[in-house]
Amino acid sequence: MIFSRGTIEGIAAALAADGLILRGGFRFAGDEAAPAGLSGAPARSVLLVGQAGAAPWPHFQRWFERQPQLVANPLDTWSREVIGAVAQEFGARAVSPSDRPYLPFQQWAMRAEGLKPSPLGILMHPTYGLWHAYRGALLFEEEIFLPEPQEAIHLCDTCIDKPCMKSCPVDAYSGQGFAHEACLGHVRGPRGEPCRSGGCLDRNTCPYGTSFRYPPEVQAFHMAAFASL
Incomplete structure (x- = not known):
């Protein structure tokens, strides 16, 4: 395939049909241990795919309602299907952040968009x-x-x-990192209802990008997945 601006625009348009967007990309260096491409040879370039705000949510919901039975990890499954179809159309190999062995998605994202982590670990855009x-x-x-x-x-x-470092009742985020067990115990416990229904309190107090904040039902979905509820 000869890549042109039109090809990239075509990929972006195909992703936009399901509320997804291109999140930058880069070429792997010649001496870099790049993952395999579609044929098994080392990939030479990567384009990241993601979302801004909750734009994919209606598309995901419609897909989920059509499934004949409960799907394990439904958002990951939907993402793989959508991105996999685009990959097939444009001659690429699709990979996911949850694939094993894990690929360095956060490092790729920082490299592709010039972002840095927030105190919560999520990259700040x-x-x-x-x-x-x-x-x-x-x-x-x-x-x-x-x-x-x-x-x-x-x-x-x-x-x-x-x-973002002051709102969690169990101080899950600190200079020492993320206290996973403390967070999980709180979310699952009797005092965790605000987190279960509306998402992480620390994340919601961040003053930036509030017009892109996920609606409560989307945050509740992600929190239920995190806590295996």
């Missing part, structure tokens, strides 16, 4: 804040020439109060 995600990637055995990403303004550096 200058427009979307914490309300975005990466759903997969397209690996190509051709070189795709993309402009080098500009390093994004890291909004966490401008935030003095850091409300």
Whole structure:
């Protein structure tokens, strides 16, 4: 395949039909241990696929309602189907953040969009804040020439109060990292209803990207998946 601006626009249009967007990409260096492409040869380029806000949610819901039985990890399954179909159309190998062995999606994302992690570990986006995600990637055995990403303004550096570190009742996030068991116990417990129904309190207090904040039902879905409820 010869890549052109039209090809990338075609990929973007195919993803947009399900509320997904391209999230940048890059070429692997010649001496880099790149993952395999479609034929098994090392990939030479990657395009990341994700979302801004909850745009894919209506598309996912319609798909989920059509399933004849309960699907394990339904959002991952839907994402693989949608991105896999686009990969097939454009001659790429589709990969997912939940594939084993894990691929370095966060490092790829920082490289593709010039982002840095927030204190919560989620990458901070200058427009979307914490309300975005990466759903997969397209690996190509051709070189795709993309402009080098500009390093994004890291909004966490401008935030003095850091409300995202002060709202959790069990201080799940701190300078020592994420207290997974404390968070999980709280969410599953009697005092965890606000988190179960409306999402992570720390994440929701972030002042950036609030117009992209996931609706409560979307946050409840993700929290139920996290807590295996």
